[in-house]
Amino acid sequence: MQLHMENIYKNFRDKEVLKGISVRMENGVYGLLGPNGAGKTTMIRILADILQPSMGQVFINGQDKNTCGDEYRAKIGYLPQEMNFYPDFSGWDYLRYIAALKGIPAEAAKVRIVTLANSVGITKDLRRRCVHYSGGMKRRLGIAQALLNDPQILILDEPTAGLDPQERIKFRNIISAFSKDRIVLLSTHIVSDVDSIAKEIMMMEYGVIKKPRTGEEYIRLIENRVWTFQIPVDDLIVYQHNAVISNVVPKGNTMEVRVVDERKPNDDAVPAAPNLEDAYLYIFNYLPNKEFTVKNLPRSRISRISIGSR
Numbered sequence: 001m002q003l004h005m006e007n008i009y010k011n012f013r014d015k016e017v018l019k020g021i022s023v024r025m026e027n028g029v030y031g032l033l034g035p036n037g038a039g040k041t042t043m044i045r046i047l048a049d050i051l052q053p054s055m056g057q058v059f060i061n062g063q064d065k066n067t068c069g070d071e072y073r074a075k076i077g078y079l080p081q082e083m084n085f086y087p088d089f090s091g092w093d094y095l096r097y098i099a100a101l102k103g104i105p106a107e108a109a110k111v112r113i114v115t116l117a118n119s120v121g122i123t124k125d126l127r128r129r130c131v132h133y134s135g136g137m138k139r140r141l142g143i144a145q146a147l148l149n150d151p152q153i154l155i156l157d158e159p160t161a162g163l164d165p166q167e168r169i170k171f172r173n174i175i176s177a178f179s180k181d182r183i184v185l186l187s188t189h190i191v192s193d194v195d196s197i198a199k200e201i202m203m204m205e206y207g208v209i210k211k212p213r214t215g216e217e218y219i220r221l222i223e224n225r226v227w228t229f230q231i232p233v234d235d236l237i238v239y240q241h242n243a244v245i246s247n248v249v250p251k252g253n254t255m256e257v258r259v260v261d262e263r264k265p266n267d268d269a270v271p272a273a274p275n276l277e278d279a280y281l282y283i284f285n286y287l288p289n290k291e292f293t294v295k296n297l298p299r300s301r302i303s304r305i306s307i308g309s310r
């Protein structure tokens with residue numbers, strides 16, 4: 001299976017939201033990472049055939065998707081970022097309804113629903129009205145509906161939003177197993193959702209995808225640039241304006257900060273092993289609209305801060 005976007009542009013009125021997206025996907029998991037408003041959902045909706053691009057084409061196995069008729073949609077499973085449910089529907093009713101829309105015969109649908117409900121962990125809630133589900137359960141129901149037609153291409157927009165850590169790991173395992181002979185495209189803000197399972201990661205900002213790379217390639221970009229050290233609480237503000245702080249952990253009267261910087265930021269700083277989250281923060285803080293190579297990684301300027309322990 002091959003899915004290929006060729007020079008996709010999308011405008012909403014005079015606003016250019018996608019600016020020449022070209023990507024090639026083959027079987028495996030692809031992560032789509034980027035800040036709010038980058039254009040991830042717009043790209044995903046084009047792939048899911050909900051939106052038409054202003055310019056450019058989508059090809060499936062070399063054929064323009066617009067010439068495939070219903071066959072293209074039959075190959076797609078799509079989890080939208082936001083879902084609406086009929087107030088009277090139970091989880092079971094909802095899945096039966098989606099199965100009917102997808103043209104799955106009733107008996108086959110029942111078997112499939114039971115299997116999927118079990119794998120996403122909603123079996124005991126299937127008879128409850130889904131408007132009353134928690135956010136995480138609605139997400140799991142959404143993942144089940146996307147898998148109903150056993151799609152060749154699975155497109156998931158923020159699939160793990162609202163899932164607790166245990167469910168997130170379970171989800172990752174389901175997706176990893178599912179992707180063996182299929183394409184999975186997954187958009188997320190949570191770097192750890194994709195760093196262990198994605199064969200390539202696309203980082204998107206302002207409607208542009210920087211060259212897709214593997215997680216290891218991104219990490220290599222910031223090798224020898226990640227440091228940890230302790231500072232007095234009052235100094236934190238200084239570092240916020242001079243470095244990318246990827247983590248802060250309170251340690252007694254001081255703060256242990258984790259910083260991404262090409263130069264040693266502090267005499268006491270010790271090198272730390274870089275991870276994809278460091279790379280994500282570094283890239284999105286300093287390299288808007290630029291292709292990044294080690295050469296043009298500039299000196300730090302303004303930081304983003306995430307407080308908490310790893």
Ligand SMILES: Nc1ncnc2c1ncn2[C@@H]1O[C@H](COP(=O)(O)OP(=O)(O)OP(=O)(O)O)[C@@H](O)[C@H]1O
Pocket residue numbers: 012015017034035036037038039040041042043081
């Ligand atoms: N139907 C629409 N009409 C007008 N503007 C839109 C429409 N859909 C999206 N946009 C705009 O396009 C830009 C990209 O939106 P999009 O939802 O694709 O971003 P995103 O990367 O998915 O963001 P998030 O991480 O918040 O989900 C935003 O500025 C948004 O306001």
Ligand SMILES: [Mg+2]
Pocket residue numbers: 040041042081157
């Ligand atoms: Mg979105």
